Amino acid sequence: MSTVIDAAPRTTLEVAGTTDRFPVARIYCVGRNYAEHAREMGHDPDREPPFFFMKPADAILPSGEDFPYPVASSNVHHEIELVVALGKGGKDIPEADAMDHIYGYGVGIDMTRRDLQGEAKKMGRPWDTGKAFDHSAPCTKIHAVSDIGHPDGSAAIWLEIDGETKQKSELDKLIWSIPEVISYLSGLFELQPGDLIYTGTPAGVGAVQRGNAIRGGVDGVDILETKVV
Ligand code: MN
Numbered sequence: 001m002s003t004v005i006d007a008a009p010r011t012t013l014e015v016a017g018t019t020d021r022f023p024v025a026r027i028y029c030v031g032r033n034y035a036e037h038a039r040e041m042g043h044d045p046d047r048e049p050p051f052f053f054m055k056p057a058d059a060i061l062p063s064g065e066d067f068p069y070p071v072a073s074s075n076v077h078h079e080i081e082l083v084v085a086l087g088k089g090g091k092d093i094p095e096a097d098a099m100d101h102i103y104g105y106g107v108g109i110d111m112t113r114r115d116l117q118g119e120a121k122k123m124g125r126p127w128d129t130g131k132a133f134d135h136s137a138p139c140t141k142i143h144a145v146s147d148i149g150h151p152d153g154s155a156a157i158w159l160e161i162d163g164e165t166k167q168k169s170e171l172d173k174l175i176w177s178i179p180e181v182i183s184y185l186s187g188l189f190e191l192q193p194g195d196l197i198y199t200g201t202p203a204g205v206g207a208v209q210r211g212n213a214i215r216g217g218v219d220g221v222d223i224l225e226t227k228v229v
Helices: 035-040 095-101 114-123 178-186
Strands: 012-014 021-023 027-031 051-055 060-062 076-078 080-086 102-109 137-139 156-161 164-170 196-198 213-218 222-227
Touching (some): 012 060, 080 156, 080 213, 095 102, 095 178, 102 213, 137 222, 178 196
Parallel strands (some): 060 137
Antiparallel strands (some): 027 051, 080 102, 080 196, 156 164, 156 213
16 A cells, blocks of 8 residues: 555564564553552542553653653653553453453653643643653553563552652552553543553652753663653
């Protein structure tokens, strides 16, 4: 098939331990999925359940590459997150079957232009300018479930800047568990193989500055590294 213009290449991520690539379809992100983070953002997690927003697939920045400080913002925040990579799609997926849809896991950062997001919240506007900008989705290689299994609930999720810990929690503090997220999302969208889900960030989000070395990880999955330039 010929196309009238050159199509942009599809975003892919390395699959750890192989020469194969994971083709990224869509990027779903869960908002306020750790109670302490919901509180630090001024919300009551007992009254407001988590929710979803999206980033474009080509917002992916592979771990190890520099993160270019984005235009139009002077308050860019880090949000370390466990990333679920779907191997199978579907709609109305029951929670009991949800884990079978996972190909693997990665570690990502939901980079956020907090000033633009704050303006959007105030005006009742969409979050895209705050959340869905270029390079806003750093991510490690994908690690297959067949290789690492599913991460333990007790696994630590953490982020440090220039060696200083900024975020630290455990995966079992997620308000919506991974199967709940997949099942709920699949009731709103027909999920596709290749979809990524950024599952939410724990407390301790804050601003990054040019020159910062950022390291973040989920124990048992991987460590993400990027430098802000
Ligand atoms: Mn987030």
